[in-house]
Amino acid sequence: MRTPINKNMRRGLAGKIIGPHEWIGIPALLAMAATLIMATNIPLPWGLVLPEPVWPLALAFSWPLIRPSYIAPFVLAALGLFLDFFWGAPLGFYVLLLMIVFSITFLIRSYIVGQDMTIVAGVYVMSLIGFFILGTLLTTLYAGQVPRLLGVAEQMFASLITVPVMWWLLDKYLHADVRFQ
Amino acid sequence: MPYGEKSSFEAIKVPLTWGVMVIVAGLCIIGVLLFLGDRRSDMTEASYGNRAGFDAAAGPANNLLSTPAHWVGGIAGWFDDYLFAVSENRRLRKEVADLTQYKNSFLQAKELNRRYETLLQLRTDPEVAMVTARSVSVSRGPFNNTRLINAGREDGVKFGHPVINEQGLIGRVVGTGGQVSRVLSVTDVVSRVPVVISRTDARAIMAGDGGGYPRLEFVRGKDAVKKGDQVLTSGDGGIFPRGLLVGEVVPSVDGVWRINLYTNRGPIDMVKVLKYDDFSNLPDYTILSTPPVTDVLPPPPAPAQGQAAGQGASSAASSSVAAPVAAPATARPTATRLTTPPATPPAQPATRAAPQATAPRPAQAQTQAQPQAAPVTPAPPPQAPAAPADGD
Numbered sequence: 001m002r003t004p005i006n007k008n009m010r011r012g013l014a015g016k017i018i019g020p021h022e023w024i025g026i027p028a029l030l031a032m033a034a035t036l037i038m039a040t041n042i043p044l045p046w047g048l049v050l051p052e053p054v055w056p057l058a059l060a061f062s063w064p065l066i067r068p069s070y071i072a073p074f075v076l077a078a079l080g081l082f083l084d085f086f087w088g089a090p091l092g093f094y095v096l097l098l099m100i101v102f103s104i105t106f107l108i109r110s111y112i113v114g115q116d117m118t119i120v121a122g123v124y125v126m127s128l129i130g131f132f133i134l135g136t137l138l139t140t141l142y143a144g145q146v147p148r149l150l151g152v153a154e155q156m157f158a159s160l161i162t163v164p165v166m167w168w169l170l171d172k173y174l175h176a177d178v179r180f181q
Numbered sequence: 182m183p184y185g186e187k188s189s190f191e192a193i194k195v196p197l198t199w200g201v202m203v204i205v206a207g208l209c210i211i212g213v214l215l216f217l218g219d220r221r222s223d224m225t226e227a228s229y230g231n232r233a234g235f236d237a238a239a240g241p242a243n244n245l246l247s248t249p250a251h252w253v254g255g256i257a258g259w260f261d262d263y264l265f266a267v268s269e270n271r272r273l274r275k276e277v278a279d280l281t282q283y284k285n286s287f288l289q290a291k292e293l294n295r296r297y298e299t300l301l302q303l304r305t306d307p308e309v310a311m312v313t314a315r316s317v318s319v320s321r322g323p324f325n326n327t328r329l330i331n332a333g334r335e336d337g338v339k340f341g342h343p344v345i346n347e348q349g350l351i352g353r354v355v356g357t358g359g360q361v362s363r364v365l366s367v368t369d370v371v372s373r374v375p376v377v378i379s380r381t382d383a384r385a386i387m388a389g390d391g392g393g394y395p396r397l398e399f400v401r402g403k404d405a406v407k408k409g410d411q412v413l414t415s416g417d418g419g420i421f422p423r424g425l426l427v428g429e430v431v432p433s434v435d436g437v438w439r440i441n442l443y444t445n446r447g448p449i450d451m452v453k454v455l456k457y458d459d460f461s462n463l464p465d466y467t468i469l470s471t472p473p474v475t476d477v478l479p480p481p482p483a484p485a486q487g488q489a490a491g492q493g494a495s496s497a498a499s500s501s502v503a504a505p506v507a508a509p510a511t512a513r514p515t516a517t518r519l520t521t522p523p524a525t526p527p528a529q530p531a532t533r534a535a536p537q538a539t540a541p542r543p544a545q546a547q548t549q550a551q552p553q554a555a556p557v558t559p560a561p562p563p564q565a566p567a568a569p570a571d572g573d
Contacts, residue, residue, distance in 0.1 A: 036243060039243060039320060040246040040317070041318055041319045041450065042254070043450050072201075077208045077212070085239075086235070087322065087327065090215075091215040091216065093324070095208070096209060096213060103205045139391075143370040143371050145388060145390055147370050147390055148323055148391045
């Protein structure tokens with residue numbers, strides 16, 4: 001018979017309890033801030049421009065692996081809406097893309113959690129590729145024109161910068177709270 | 182309730198996994214509905230209204246972020262100028278020497294052009310008011326190419342205004358807030374700009390695809406395009422004025438013509454918003470009606486006219502001296518078009534009259550065009566059309 005976690009046990013675990021504001025709220029705010037900073041128009045020498053990675057993609061992949069949550073999908077949808085507004089995309093474009101990544105990762109989370117980090121990173125890169133393929137299809141659908149595929153590859157390459165972010169999130173929060181198991 | 186037992190709330194078995202999946206499915210459906218309901222190709226001023234508040238908040242935030250970067254850039258530029266002042270000075274001296282000869286040629290061509298415009302009674306483009314702004318934020322991904330500038334409705338910026346910089350065309354305003362506007366770049370996937378090939382006058386459409394080299398589509402005419410041709414806006418459709426610099430034609434590896442935008446030459450920082458209103462927004466669209474060419478061109482000289490005809494022409498010419506007094510009042514600063522010759526007396530300046538059969542039209546034309554084109558030097562009165570009649 002399993003022992004219910006009573007108040008005494010909770011008091012003992014209090015130092016390890018991770019609230020949603022820690023693994024959902026703060027990373028979401030950081031992703032928004034990073035998006036804002038990367039979009040700043042800073043003239044760089046030699047015609048260089050700042051990269052434009054899709055920061056919330058790391059959250060869409062990490063959150064369902066950390067633990068099932070009712071809050072995370074709503075926050076992720078809000079982040080998608082933020083990208084739609086901020087980057088001038090049609091409403092729902094990034095909401096849909098991020099939610100699809102979230103849902104697929106959520107469905108296969110039991111196969112990913114516990115794997116070696118290299119394999120997890122590989123799966124993340126695959127989800128990143130799927131994200132941009134789907135984005136290309138949706139753009140072709142509404143614009144009637146295929147976006148420049150080299151540009152898609154460039155942004156996909158720039159978004160690889162989010163791999164360490166995903167790594168850090170999983171390393172910090174995946175086993176941080178016993179309630180997450 | 183005994184200590185250590187579950188509360189009634191904790192006893193509720195919530196199927197967390199299924200609950201999350203239901204939420205995710207619901208959010209996906211909402212995303213699909215939002216996406217289907219927002220067609221950017223049909224973007225209008227009204228459809229942007231729900232985004233103006235967001236941009237009003239994001240614009241100042243990005244402006245705040247870019248300010249220290251510009252400070253650092255300015256300091257770096259100062260050091261750069263100091264270290265390379267000698268070589269820069271040499272380069273500029275050579276450039277000034279090269280450009281001096283072009284300046285003289287330009288002044289000659291400008292004066293010649295002014296005379297031609299006077300002869301043809303061509304009404305040139307009026308000066309378009311501009312607003313200078315700074316690009317504070319940019320989205321440069323393959324799916325969206327827009328930027329925020331720190332000038333908005335309070336500065337007179339309206340939906341549809343073209344945006345340029347010192348290099349060429351950047352895009353057009355698709356949304357305005359109080360002090361911030363969103364500019365749709367010509368490289369965006371939904372951007373379509375009517376253009377003209379400068380060398381052949383062939384019309385085409387520049388279609389953005391998210392990259393720096395938009396496609397050239399629907400090129401009209403055979404062999405109308407070759408590498409290096411200059412591309413300008415054609416003015417068709419009325420969104421952009423005619424003649425804005427766009428770029429040069431280059432062949433691409435996928436077998437289509439593309440345009441190497443002039444704005445690719447450097448970073449886009451300061452921009453100018455042209456307060457150029459769409460033709461469809463003109464309060465009086467009748468000013469766009471162009472008179473027939475026969476009304477504008479000088480009439481052919483009569484083949485065999487006697488002295489009486491010559492006298493008649495001379496008297497008509499002398500009587501037309503009074504016309505210039507009222508002619509400037511009929512001149513209205515509008516878009517490029519040919520003017521209606523004011524053959525009627527000054528009391529009826531707006532009516533279109535039948536073409537005059539006599540010679541003094543060039544004299545009228547010159548006077549009428551004066552408010553538009555300030556003379557560099559006093560132009561001699563064009564007498565060429567009247568000469569045959571007087572000579573008889």
